[in-house]
Amino acid sequence: MIEQVLSALLAVVAAIGASVTYFYGSNWLLDRLVADRRAPDGTYVSRQRARDAVRPWLFLAPALLVLGVYLVYPVVETLRLSFFGSNGDTFVGAANWTWAVQNEGVRTAVRNNVLWLLVVPSLSTVFGLLVATLADRVAWGNVAKSLVFMPMAISFVGASVIWKFVYDYRGAGSEQIGILNAVVVALGGEPQAWITVEPWNNFLLMVILVWIQTGFAMVILSAALRGVPEETIEAARIDGASDVAVFFRIIIPQIFSTILVVWTTITIVVLKIFDIVAAMTNGQWGTEVLANAMYNWMFRGGGHFGRGSVIALMIMIAVIPIMAYNIRRFREEEARR
């Protein structure tokens, strides 16, 4: 164990050393190889421009290399693999795609992903906005915000353990140790094995992600709320608008672009949701989602890379509109600079 700790530390040192050596070394080499010099006739020749043309690529090379190998190439390769068989060697045409359209498991996964997309971003945003609004009005607001924000630090798997304990089920008659069933029993209901109850178990899994993401929404929206000019609110109040009217007619429109950003950010998290389902049910009882199905197809029966690739692409296709929108907005911003 000590060896492993040492080797990890060594890796950190080696990684930093290698980076530093690369950046220092390559820049030093550049300055030496393309140094200013005197021409044979004695005039001074500056080669600053030549150095300036090369140096950016020295700065960029490691990043571009890593991004290329680990993100760009795989996107192309996954697209290619989606037309190949289980080990990626035999061309099968659109067979994987027709399989995905007809497969019961994939259909359930798509249905559930759509449910997740409808429920989680909206609930997280609404709760986040609610907490941000309420917390600004009380003295203990910062403590409240900190506590609601806390789940952001907890892993999805850790959160799954926490909530699996909330949903825990003991047979009727024995003492319930899960708080949900304890409440149900106290209210005179029948205890349930919640995570096996279709289709409601899906919503119980979504609760976990809402619990985590609300803190994110709250932080972003809270900053946006502080940016709303006081005068606009005052003016509306003087005109006799109620608190509710001020909130919906004055504040919401002004922070609407931020709400959209929060919404899309959580949407991307939801599209990729894997850990919670993998830890809670592994897709049983009608809770399958795309990312979990994809993971299972990567390894099930030795793995079917073609089918796995198709499912990965289904997630990718859902992301493309957001990606296009982001890039367009980025270009607009650049144009304004």
Added chain:
Amino acid sequence: MNRRVFGLPLTWGKLLVHLGLAAIVIVWTVPTLGLFVSSLRDKDQLITSGWWTALTASEQTAAGRLLGRDAEATDDGRYVLRGDVLEAEGRSIVAFGLDQTDLRAHAPGDTVDLGGLAFTLNEDGTYVATSDTPIPEDYRERVFYVEAIPPTFTLANYREVLASEGIDRAFINTFTVTIPATVIPILIAAFAAYAFAWMKFPGRQLFFAIVVGLLVVPLQMSLIPLLRMYNDIGAAFGVPSKTYLGIWLAHTAFGLPLAVYLLRNYIGGLPRDIIESAQLDGASHFDVFTRLVLPLSIPALASFAIFQFLWVWNDLLVALVFLGKGEDQIVLTSKLREMLGSRGDNWEILTSSAFVSILVPLMVFFALQRYFVRGLLAGSVKGG
């Protein structure tokens, strides 16, 4: 608007705000609290009573047996059977009965007839059974009782998971993955971000647009090609395909778009004057970057470092694909998921293991919350 509610300087609306916020905060904290409290409870109590009862004494039913051969004769010509039904310290008798179906028939201190003997069970668990005639050797009677167990908290669950469940090793493994996977991308991204912000080169816009695009590419897209690539490299060079180096590089790549994006926005926002005046003094871009920009960018670097640390520490998927499940490589998240399947009912193990796994992120989070929030704001309000 200075009306008072319950004598407090409150309006009804304000009271509603307090109550509403309190309700949300309670719902948001109770699940974690439950995990924490449970991890400190005795494992027998943990599965028989809810964690919210942890501070009250819990009750448990049990039975004790009286044996005639333990009887003794006393001076006054009576025959007595004495003993103590309670073994553990601190427990007490709530009620007792002679029949399993009626455990609460008698209060402690009552004297009842038990197979011909006058039997008294005291609150502290001691009992006396007396008789005027000798107690036969084969006398045996059972008494049923309800005992109160005082609340007990223990670190035994933690000791168990650290000593025999392999959580200690998983903890070290997680650190082994996390530290390099946090440090490596920072340097690489900082140089690239500076180039994007302050250097001129063809394709600058295009390359950065690609980085913005990569921000949202689901990492599922990378898994299969990378798994194949790692397997091929492993087979070609006769090295294992699941290595720490492999996962460090994977995490570096997956964190890089956000790192470049965040840092470029920050570095690009530094005042143009300082950078240009340094260049007029003859400093190259390399000098400007290392001597000027890097020190000024510490807050942004810290923000990203926290992000990446939490993301890598909490990751499950990348670890499942790129690391083995042997004890020398399994990380906490992976271990927890395995336990949820195999030890699903051993809540004393699950709760304490989970708490070990979330302890470090929580500490980082509460200590550096300011930087974390700043990073979140920079990452999503400006961009997308």
